[in-house]
Amino acid sequence: MRLSALVGGYVEKVDMTTPLAEAAQRMVSGQLGSLVATRNGRVTGIFTEHDVTRAAAHHADMDTATVGEWMTDFPHLARPDWTIEEAADAMVENGIRHLPIMDEAGRLVGIVSIKDLVWAMRGPEIEPGS
Numbered sequence: 001m002r003l004s005a006l007v008g009g010y011v012e013k014v015d016m017t018t019p020l021a022e023a024a025q026r027m028v029s030g031q032l033g034s035l036v037a038t039r040n041g042r043v044t045g046i047f048t049e050h051d052v053t054r055a056a057a058h059h060a061d062m063d064t065a066t067v068g069e070w071m072t073d074f075p076h077l078a079r080p081d082w083t084i085e086e087a088a089d090a091m092v093e094n095g096i097r098h099l100p101i102m103d104e105a106g107r108l109v110g111i112v113s114i115k116d117l118v119w120a121m122r123g124p125e126i127e128p129g130s
Contacts, residue, residue, distance in 0.1 A: 001120050003087055003101055004080035007110020011100070013038050014047060016068030020060060023067050024052050033113055034098040037071045043108055045071035048098055077102050080109055084120045087112055 014023050014035040023035060027049065037045040047067045055062070055070045078087050078099045087099055091114055101110040 001084050002080065003078055003082050003084065003110070003112055006084070006112050006116050006120055007080070007101055011036050011108050011111050013108075014067050015039065016044055016066060016071065018067045019063055020052065020055055020065045020067065020070065021062040023047055024062065027052070033115075034111065035067070036100055036108060036111065037067050039068075043075075043100065043102075044068070045073045046075040046098060046100060047071040050097075075100055078112070079103070084117050088114075088117050088121075091117070 012026070012030060012032055012035050014026065014037055016037050016039045027033070027035060034046055034048040036043055037047050045068075047070065051070045051072065055065060060070065076090060076094050076096060076099060078090065078101045080101055080103055082090075091097065091099060097114045099112050100108060101112065103109050
């Protein structure tokens with residue numbers, strides 16, 4: 001299975017200047033493990049639940065600290081034509097759980113999580129999110 005089969009073309013993005021509290025609330029309300037961080041519409045990083053936890057552990061002020069201060073710069077990227085096995089290998093090798101997907105034109109077309117890959121490897125008889 002190719003990653004293109006797992007993504008719908010929409011990715012939840014957040015500006016780097018967004019306060020941590022707002023980004024965390026968006027993640028909770030959308031049941032998201034990550035947001036793609038942008039500046040002027042360009043991908044600059046990824047903001048994950050791990051980043052929220054790290055900021056909290058360092059006693060960051062969630063109302064004034066920003067996504068840009070705590071995000072992961074220049075995240076690892078995948079291509080839509082990668083197999084789920086290639087994506088899983090990249091996640092394991094790099095110790096990551098979320099992988100943005102960019103097409104040949106440099107457009108962000110989706111993001112896959114380790115949960116998405118496990119679901120895809122289990123087969124279509126298992127519903128996502130169950």
